[in-house]
Structure formats: structure tokens, C-alpha cells
Amino acid sequence: MFATLELVDILDKSEALGQMILQSEVMEEYHQQKRQLEEDDEAQKLIASFNRMKEQYEDVQRFGRYHPDYNQIMKDVRASKREMDMNEKVASFKIAERNLQQFLDEISDLVAHSASEQVKVPKDGAALQDSGCGCGSGGSCGCQAS
Structure with missing residues (x-):
């Protein structure tokens, strides 16, 4: 591929x-909340406990x-997830994370x-959310893919 001035300009932009x-x-708030979460011992204990449960x-x-212990x-x-999610640092981080995701979307x-109104844009981590149910499976689940 040859580098044209137009391509170089696009890369620069x-x-x-x-x-x-x-x-x-938004990014600064995300990094600040992430640092506070990582430095909070109680939040880290709750996260570790949830990961063990998971x-x-x-x-x-x-x-x-x-499985005999299913219920x-x-x-x-x-209960572990609820306890983790109720922690102030975890909740603040999740809000900052959601705001960053929305900003990037x-x-x-x-x-x-x-470029074009017909371009499909993945949102919130789900590819082709606008087609049918938003599962991104291309209709294999039975949804309507457009």
C-alpha cells in the first residue's frame, strides 16, 4: 500500500x-476512579471474594x-455480587466506566x-446491535438480521 498525503492526513487526525x-x-475521571478502586482494601477484598465465588x-x-450445591x-x-456492587468505590468505578463507554460509543x-449512515457501529461491546435483537450472531439465534 502506498502512503498518500490523504492517508497520512487521516492517520495524523x-x-x-x-x-x-x-x-x-471522562478519561481522567475513569483513571481516577480506577486508582481509587485499586487502592481501597475493602473493595479489593470484595472483588477477590466475588471472583472466588465466580x-x-x-x-x-x-x-x-x-449439581448438589447448585442452589x-x-x-x-x-449475594457476593450485590455486596461488591454496593461498595462505594466499586459503584463509582462502574459509573465512570459506563460514562467512558458511552463517550467512546x-x-x-x-x-x-x-462516512455513511449505513455503517453499523458496535455499541457497548455488542456488534451489530441495530440488527434485530442485538445479539450480533447474524440471525443464527432466530432474530431478524437486516
Whole structure:
């Protein structure tokens, strides 16, 4: 591929956009909340506890309802997640994370639709969310893919 002045200009503008995103208030808030979460001992204990519960949950999922501890593990996982989510540092981080995701989605949408309104833009981590149910499976689940 030959580098043209137009391609170099696009790459320069992409780099500038990336730098603007990295220096944005939304990104700074995300990094600040992430640091506070990582430095909070109580939040880290809750996260570690939830991760241990999640491992047990994954073991139980291999057998489903036939596992002898299925009901207890399911209750414990939900309780552990609720306790973790109720922690102030975890909640603040999740809000900052959601705001950053929304910010990046809006930028992706603007960039894609500046090229064409027909461009499908993944949002919130789900590819092709606008087609049918938003599962991104291309209709294999039975949804309507357009």
C-alpha cells in the first residue's frame, strides 16, 4: 500500500483524536476512579471474594441444576455480587466506566456515520446491535438480521 498525503492526513487526525480522548475529562475521571478502586482494601477484598465465588459458579455450571450445591452457590454468587456492587468505590468505578463507554460509543458513531449512515457501529461491546435483537450472531439465534 502506498502512503498518500490523504492517508497520512487521516492517520495524523486519528492520532490527534486519540490524544484528545486520552486527555478528556471522562478519561481522567475513569483513571481516577480506577486508582481509587485499586487502592481501597475493602473493595479489593470484595472483588477477590466475588471472583472466588465466580469460580465455584463456573464449576457448578458444568452440571447445571444437577449439581448438589447448585442452589446454594447461585445464592452465594448473587449475594457476593450485590455486596461488591454496593461498595462505594466499586459503584463509582462502574459509573465512570459506563460514562467512558458511552463517550467512546458516541465518538465511534460520529466517525462511522460521517462516512455513511449505513455503517453499523458496535455499541457497548455488542456488534451489530441495530440488527434485530442485538445479539450480533447474524440471525443464527432466530432474530431478524437486516
